[in-house]
Amino acid sequence: MVNQKTRSVLIVEDERIVAKDLQETLAGLGYDAFAIASSADEAILRASDRCPDVVLMDIRIKGKRDGIETAEVLKQRFGVPVVYLTAHADDATIERAKLSEPHGYLLKPVKSAELRSAIEVAIYRADMEKRLRERERWYATTLRSISDAVMLVDLAGNITFMNPVAESLIGVNAAEVRGRPARDVLRLRIDGSTPVPDHPLDRALRERRAVEVREATLERSREPPLIISDSAAPVIDDGELLGAVMVFRDVTAQRTLEKQLELHDRLTSLGTMAAGVAHEINNPLAMVVGNSDYLLEALGRLRAELVEQNSAATAKAIAVLDEALECERDVRSGGLRIARIVSDLRAFSRPPSDGGVETNVARAIEWAVRTTSNELRHRARMTVDAAPDLPEAKVDETRLGQVLVNLIVNAAQAIDPGHPAENEITVTARATGARTIAIEVRDTGCGMPPEVMARIFEPFFTTKKVGGGTGLGLSVCHGIVRSFGGNLQVESQVGKGTLFRLTVPVAPPRGSDGPAPSPVTRPFRGHRILVVDDEEAVLRVIRRALDDGELVCKARAIEAFELLQGGEIFDVILCDLMMPQMSGIDLYERLLAIRPEQAGRIIFMTGGALTDRAADFLRTVLNSHVDKPFQVSTLREAVQRLIKP
Numbered sequence: 001m002v003n004q005k006t007r008s009v010l011i012v013e014d015e016r017i018v019a020k021d022l023q024e025t026l027a028g029l030g031y032d033a034f035a036i037a038s039s040a041d042e043a044i045l046r047a048s049d050r051c052p053d054v055v056l057m058d059i060r061i062k063g064k065r066d067g068i069e070t071a072e073v074l075k076q077r078f079g080v081p082v083v084y085l086t087a088h089a090d091d092a093t094i095e096r097a098k099l100s101e102p103h104g105y106l107l108k109p110v111k112s113a114e115l116r117s118a119i120e121v122a123i124y125r126a127d128m129e130k131r132l133r134e135r136e137r138w139y140a141t142t143l144r145s146i147s148d149a150v151m152l153v154d155l156a157g158n159i160t161f162m163n164p165v166a167e168s169l170i171g172v173n174a175a176e177v178r179g180r181p182a183r184d185v186l187r188l189r190i191d192g193s194t195p196v197p198d199h200p201l202d203r204a205l206r207e208r209r210a211v212e213v214r215e216a217t218l219e220r221s222r223e224p225p226l227i228i229s230d231s232a233a234p235v236i237d238d239g240e241l242l243g244a245v246m247v248f249r250d251v252t253a254q255r256t257l258e259k260q261l262e263l264h265d266r267l268t269s270l271g272t273m274a275a276g277v278a279h280e281i282n283n284p285l286a287m288v289v290g291n292s293d294y295l296l297e298a299l300g301r302l303r304a305e306l307v308e309q310n311s312a313a314t315a316k317a318i319a320v321l322d323e324a325l326e327c328e329r330d331v332r333s334g335g336l337r338i339a340r341i342v343s344d345l346r347a348f349s350r351p352p353s354d355g356g357v358e359t360n361v362a363r364a365i366e367w368a369v370r371t372t373s374n375e376l377r378h379r380a381r382m383t384v385d386a387a388p389d390l391p392e393a394k395v396d397e398t399r400l401g402q403v404l405v406n407l408i409v410n411a412a413q414a415i416d417p418g419h420p421a422e423n424e425i426t427v428t429a430r431a432t433g434a435r436t437i438a439i440e441v442r443d444t445g446c447g448m449p450p451e452v453m454a455r456i457f458e459p460f461f462t463t464k465k466v467g468g469g470t471g472l473g474l475s476v477c478h479g480i481v482r483s484f485g486g487n488l489q490v491e492s493q494v495g496k497g498t499l500f501r502l503t504v505p506v507a508p509p510r511g512s513d514g515p516a517p518s519p520v521t522r523p524f525r526g527h528r529i530l531v532v533d534d535e536e537a538v539l540r541v542i543r544r545a546l547d548d549g550e551l552v553c554k555a556r557a558i559e560a561f562e563l564l565q566g567g568e569i570f571d572v573i574l575c576d577l578m579m580p581q582m583s584g585i586d587l588y589e590r591l592l593a594i595r596p597e598q599a600g601r602i603i604f605m606t607g608g609a610l611t612d613r614a615a616d617f618l619r620t621v622l623n624s625h626v627d628k629p630f631q632v633s634t635l636r637e638a639v640q641r642l643i644k645p
């Protein structure tokens with residue numbers, strides 16, 4: 001052979017003369033028949049000294065092991081191809097020889113041309129087999145090493161191979177499930193159907209094309225389900241379908257994050273829209289709430305006077321008044337309810353608060369429990385367990401209280417009334433590490449199925465009957481907790497109960513407690529109050545609310561400015577922030593230049609839809625502000641704080 005290295009041949013033959021003859025023939029053909037062995041042991045010894053390219057093996061040889069057994073040992077140990085060269089062609093021998101998978105079978109006497117072609121074919125085949133084995137090993141190693149999960153099935157859809165990633169994602173052992181139908185092991189739910197009606201692997205086999213599934217739920221027996229993304233493809237070799245392969249990966253964390261972002265985006269845009277609507281609603285609402293407060297008080301006074309007169313004529317008037325008072329109370333509570341919804345919606349668009357406040361979590365819990373005690377009494381026992389040495393949280397106490405009230409009310413509403421001894425709501429708080437505090441609200445109520453749990457943070461999602469809930473509670477809680485830089489998670493089991501866990505950041509240590517707000521009762525007699533608002537009706541509401549003060553009202557900021565420029569002094573300046581022409585900010589800035597002490601007396605009033613400039617301004621300015629619509633008491637408190645700090 002041209003350009004080919006000399007092939008080495010080991011002859012195993014116990015008849016010396018035949019062996020020598022063969023050796024000569026081989027040499028004549030250009031082979032290096034470097035050794036002759038007459039027994040199995042000798043053959044193994046020779047091969048281990050120098051591994052031949054091919055072995056020519058007689059079947060009947062000396063010793064305990066015959067040529068077939070020897071061939072098996074040589075093949076196994078050295079991977080060398082064996083060609084039998086024998087005088088025996090009986091069926092039994094051929095049958096046995098066949099089982100040892102020889103690379104050739106020649107009958108003596110053999111012609112040199114036959115010998116040569118048999119040797120060449122044997123070496124070529126052995127070489128191909130070796131390469132094939134190497135490639136298989138390479139593929140298997142690759143499949144085992146890649147980070148995606150891989151599963152192979154045969155034509156019937158039964159598992160033939162799984163890599164370690166697939167084993168660990170599914171939670172099974174490859175050896176144990178080999179041969180089982182893939183659809184029983186890789187149990188998928190797509191779009192909520194259980195099990196998936198047409199398994200991707202079955203489809204790939206049937207349709208002979210790749211099938212991609214962007215998102216499926218992988219059910220696992222011992223662990224919670226995972227969200228996977230997968231693709232299945234048929235394995236086709238030279239037009240022949242051999243099976244199918246599926247590659248999949250765990251995308252649970254990625255999808256959870258995507259869903260959170262999606263929800264966050266939706267809440268933010270809803271908040272932006274709500275802020276716009278709020279602007280339009282809050283001024284008229286300020287009239288409704290403020291006038292109701294005034295009317296209730298005025299009608300109350302009138303009623304007291306009539307009661308004092310105590311005549312038949314007044315009795316009739318009192319009855320009419322009582323009805324009017326009831327209507328007015330309904331108007332007021334309706335107005336407050338609208339105000340709460342609008343303010344809840346606005347919470348979504350609020351930027352994360354910069355904290356800056358230190359809140360005693362135990363006190364917020366205590367307040368929330370007290371506030372909800374009516375709701376609870378007939379439903380469950382309440383247990384509070386807040387570690388006494390809890391650090392303060394860097395959150396707004398009122399807003400944290402609002403979250404806790406929402407969670408406790410939800411917990412109470414998940415429990416049917418009537419069996420308070422058998423049900424429990426537990427609120428616990430503990431520090432988790434140095435930076436966060438975890439607060440848990442746990443109930444023994446009805447729990448939630450996964451499809452409800454998946455939607456609870458969506459605004460307006462509620463399972464309560466019409467009029468029972470707006471479905472804003474949890475989305476607001478979610479927004480508030482996120483604005484604290486914390487998070488809100490839920491675990492629930494139908495029939496067992498629900499656990500809401502919120503984490504909030506710990507406040508950095510500080511010096512002393514701030515002053516507690518004092519109750520407001522003092523009248524404003526003798527105090528000068530300037531009110532600036534472009535809405536006449538709002539001015540009227542404020543005039544009534546602060547009627548014990550000395551009020552000057554202006555519908556335009558420029559008029560107020562001129563008054564102040566002229567040297568007038570006010571104890572409090574209530575000023576709308578957003579006004580056409582000169583805004584509250586403009587007034588503040590111009591005052592700062594000429595009457596800084598009066599600029600410091602301003603309380604801003606806001607009705608939502610803040611421009612970026614206004615929002616920034618409110619964040620940085622030291623003056624306080626009240627949101628419209630305000631209750632009379634809130635407005636009076638704010639004024640009181642400025643008059644008597």
Ligand SMILES: Nc1ncnc2c1ncn2[C@@H]1O[C@H](COP(=O)(O)OP(=O)(O)OP(=O)(O)O)[C@@H](O)[C@H]1O
Pocket residue numbers: 406410411412414443445446447448452456461462463464468469470471472473474475497498
């Ligand atoms: N502790 C709980 N146990 C069982 N289901 C709950 C629990 N908390 C919330 N849910 C479910 O989540 C839904 C949404 O709650 P969310 O507080 O956002 O709105 P709501 O309570 O229905 O109405 P709203 O709070 O506005 O009065 C509820 O309707 C209820 O199905």
Ligand SMILES: [Mg+2]
Pocket residue numbers: 406409410469473474
């Ligand atoms: Mg609720």
